[in-house]
Amino acid sequence: MTATTTAAAPSTWLTARRLDRAEQLLIVLFWSALVYRVWQSPNPFWPVVLFTETSVLLFVLLRRPTDAISMRFGDWLLAITATAAPMLIVPVQIPTAMVPLESIALGLVATGNVVQLGGKMFLRRSFGVAPANRGIKTGGMYRFVRHPIYAGYLMIHLGLLMMMPSLTNFLLYAIGWWAQILRLLAEENLLGQDPEYRAFMTKTRWRLVPGVF
Template identity: 60%
Template sequence: MDHAATLAPPRFLRPAVLDRIEQVAVVLLWVFLVERVIGNTNPFAPLVLVAETTVLFFVLVRRPTEAISVRLGDWLLAITATAAPLLMTPGPSPVPALVPLGVALVVFGNCFQIWAKLFLRRSFGIAPANRGIKSDGPYRFVRHPMYAGYLVVHVGIFLLMWSPLNLVLYVIAWWAQVLRLLAEERLLSEDPAYRAFMQKVRWRMIPGVF
């Protein structure tokens, strides 16, 4: 009996297969979100699609990797953090006075997360994986600028489209997002280059806080 063969992971746990599962799931969730945005009466509803469409694009064009987590917990966190914002429901703006602030946060957050994605290029992913270490551009300020941008976007969207459901979804999303970020750092810290990067850039996502 081939000992190597007995140790091979199940086919569905192989990195290439996990990549495809992740891509299909994001496409389906994005289509579901588009259906809810189209025809919505809130004129700011299309803003919801900006950040989520960039996620879709970069997930589809990213570089494959073998250095990807196959831990079920890591995948559940990644799926939860990605899916919860895609399940939000656009609604009316509850406080008109907060609309300018909400729009400004969405615009700034999207510019920041897109800037981070442009530096990642094909190194983008959903589940914890090492697709190359980046340390320039927005990565000079925080170790996870893309997540920082998402946080600003989600606060802005919440101000524009507050509802109890959206509050629950964003709380769940950011609980999972923080745990996902920590799982990602556990995997990346196996790389000496990332350990050096951690010494250089102290803060993960919010300077002075986290």
């Protein structure tokens, strides 16, 4: 992996470490706004939203700094969009017509949280938002898909949309997942410069959903 790909020139003020800290600050701000909104929500499932997004916050704050991080503005924009969009959802009251689907929605959210937390616990301080190489992990849930944390998010977001259906939330999740897929591909482009990750790609075929993508 070459320095020209992963780090800025020494003479510039925009360094990987400063971007790392700016990313953490943005996540704190978005999370704080989410707490303010859900605390006033009439939807009884608002703690579920807060639990998921708080795990993102904690792992971002505790992660290991790195200089092997993308310095491309587009990659950062995708990462922030994919992370922030779910934090902007509005926890509206669940419609009566959706009440029979509560158990399915809760099952998706619960399963998704197990998957995403399992992936984060395996990464530990290697977790990040913007594309970066904080160490290659290939065990645990990474034996099944290359991005188990994102797979967990997908299940959670589908379940939350069933609990809190609205056009605004649908659009936020649609924008978030458009950015998420592009972010995932940007991560693989950066990590693919590492021979260990290229070997991992040949061993674990699927990125997100086994048999689909």
